[in-house]
Amino acid sequence: MPAAHLTAAALLIVLAIALPAATTAEPVFCTTRIAGKDVPLAYDKDEPSLRDNYGLREIVFTRWGRDTCPSYVVLRSLTPDLTDEQRGLFCLRHDPETKSVIGYDLGRRDSYGRCERPAATVCQRVNQTRSAAGQITSAAARGAASGLRALPDGTTAAIISGSSGYISQALGAIGGAAASIAASPALLAGAAVSVVAVGGAVYACAE
Structure with a gap:
């Protein structure tokens, strides 16, 4: 079961991980689905890295969907020890049955931060x-x-x-x-x- 590869730490993500250390702006709170569970996160909507990784299509998707967190924020929370450049190797693996992220894999991202091709593996x-x-x-x-x-x-x-x-x-x-x-x-x-x-x-x- 791919979800088993997720550590407990990935499910109990503290808000500080998703926020840049130097920001002073009021955080935007959001919710994402990881391994079938709702996980709260927060981010700075004015952060330059967010604008570089957050397209119009995803803005509309998160506004109307159950997941309200940008995929960039989700992937960053799962890989807190990587820089944005290093994180570029990975994409989010999404499970259509649970309608949630079940981890991340190697590969290119689509407009929603998910793996462009169906992912066969989960990285840990x-x-x-x-x-x-x-x-x-x-x-x-x-x-x-x-x-x-x-x-x-x-x-x-x-x-x-x-x-x-x-x-x-x-x-x-x-x-x-x-x-x-x-x-x-x-x-x-x-x-x-x-x-x-x-x-x-x-x-x-x-x-």
Whole structure:
């Protein structure tokens, strides 16, 4: 069940996560659906990043729909340790049955911040230390692990995809904190897995 990949922290999002630290404007409160539950968030409607990621079509959609939060605000609340540029790798995975977000996946976003193509995986943060992401991205830059590549998109991200066994071997070859991710339940959960190192975080995107 994809919703099981969401941590409790993702469902108990504090308002401070969704708000930029430096804002002094009155927050706009909204509600979004995550894993079938209503989650309150807040944001600054005058924030430049919001204007850059919030189109007219979505403004109309959130005004009349049950979800009143911009998708950009929702995705930011689920990935609080990423910058907007780094967050650009991900899109929201939406479940039409529960009419709610069930996580995020790798891929391009549509006009509503959802994955343009039907998403097959849900991503979950799996590392406990920043060094794991650094080891993976460094290995990608050196070409030190088969199949591991740096993404040419300005995010300094690295990605490797394949079976869980293949990825476990690659991470084990890197060693250190990167190798410890090989035993992550999130990585071992699916047959097809992608591991993404971006910023100081590592994500496993599994079926």
